[in-house]
Amino acid sequence: MNQFCIVIPNYNHTHAIATVILELNALKLPIIMVDDGSCDDAKQVFASLQQQYDDLTVLTHTENQGKGGAVQTGLLYAHEHGFSHAIQVDADGQHSLDDIAKLIDLSNNEPNNVISGCPIYDSSVPKHRYLSRYITHFWVWVETLSFDIVDSMCGFRVYPLTAVKQLMAKQALGKRMDFDIEILVRLYWQGVKVTFLPTQVIYPENGVSHFRALHDNLGISWLHTRLFFGMLLRSPLLIWRKVVG
Known part of the structure; x- marks a missing residue:
């Protein structure tokens, strides 16, 4: 029997987190939110939410590590506490939380796979972010x-x-914005398949992005360099896997 929980990385996201937790609470799943070195005002918001919801656990980084570092802390905590699967959700209200039930159904059918959202964007997506995704693709x-x-x-x-x-x-x-890319590629190299679910993604009008245009783009570029050479080393296995299916 699969045991699911929810992992939320959070660095100073307070404008939507109460709504996000309220919606997630209806699923009756344990929620692990990782405070990634947030400011004191944000910590007060998180503490209030933790008092309000019995199923919410807040883990705290004393210093900011980045989104990837926060997710990794949450995933390791979930594994150590007996969960078989963790659902990663952003704290800023971008994701269509109604689709979590679909993600869980897919995961129950394919328990060894990563189940990932495949974004459907509306007009709120910044054009440069939209185009940069295709470079990474x-x-x-x-x-x-x-x-x-x-x-x-x-x-x-x-x-x-x-x-x-x-x-x-x-x-x-990687512990910053490179994490989502790297873990998926390296799990794929490890033989883990990925199943995709189309899902609506929005950029909230009052949302706060922690994407650092220069530093994070450089980090992602360096990641792709490392992964490219990693692919060369693994190319015989990857090609063989494609041949045998």
Whole structure:
């Protein structure tokens, strides 16, 4: 029997988090929110929510590590506490939480797969963010020698935690905006398949983005460089896997 929980990385996101937690609470699933070194005002909001909801656990980083670091903390905590799968959800209200039931159904049918949202954007998406995704899509197709990963940047996913733990035990993963891309590619190299669910993604009008245009784009570029050479080393296995199906 699969045991699901929800993992939310949060760095100073307060404008939508009460609504997000309220909607998630209706699912009756344990919620693990990782405070990634937020300011004191945000911590007060998180503490109030933790008092309000019995199923909410707040973990705290004393210093900001980045989105990827916060997610990794949540995933390891979930694995250590006996959960088989963790559902990653953003704190800013971007994701269509009504689709979590569909993600869970897909995960129950394919428990060894990562189940990932495949974004359907409306007019709220910044054009530069939309276009930059396609650059990453191209490189991920090169790094996996396949078109199997339709989208590698959506942070709305179900992770099979045994596979994640195995990966994290042997490979240090990026702790910032490179994390979502890297973990999907490396799990794919590990033999984990990815199933995609089309889902609506919005950029809230009052939302706060922690994407750092220069630093995070440089980090993602360096990630693709490493993954490209990692692909070259693994290319015989990847090609063989495609041949035998």
